[in-house]
Amino acid sequence: MGLRRETSTDPxxxxxxxxxxxxxxxxxxxxxxxxxxxxxxxxxxxxSSNLAKYDLGKLLPPKGQRMQEQELPD
Structure with missing residues (x-):
């Protein structure tokens, strides 16, 4: 899923x-x-005015990394 161009703003x-x-x-x-x-x-x-300059490192994990789900101990 990529960034959609029709999105006007996003907090x-x-x-x-x-x-x-x-x-x-x-x-x-x-x-x-x-x-x-x-x-x-x-x-x-x-x-759209600031997305190109935004540091996506604040929002997205480093390339090649992803969330890993683990069961929590009881």
Whole structure:
């Protein structure tokens, strides 16, 4: 599924960036270092005027990587 040209705007909450923040926070907590109690990326609106310049690394996983589903332990 690619980007559709007829989309006028789309809010982006930077899912990949959120995952990176979560991992960084988890490491800081485990290392008993100071960490932000609240951290989140800025929600940006993508449209035809800024899509070409947008860093898709905030939104999409690196090439060749994909989500892997795992069962959680009971």
């Amino acid at each position: 982006n909450n930077a899912t990949i960036l959120q995952a990176r923040i979560a991992i960084d926070l988890a490491i800081l907590i485990l290392e008993k270092k100071t960490y932000a109690k609240k951290a989140s990326p800025v929600i940006e609106v993508l449209d």
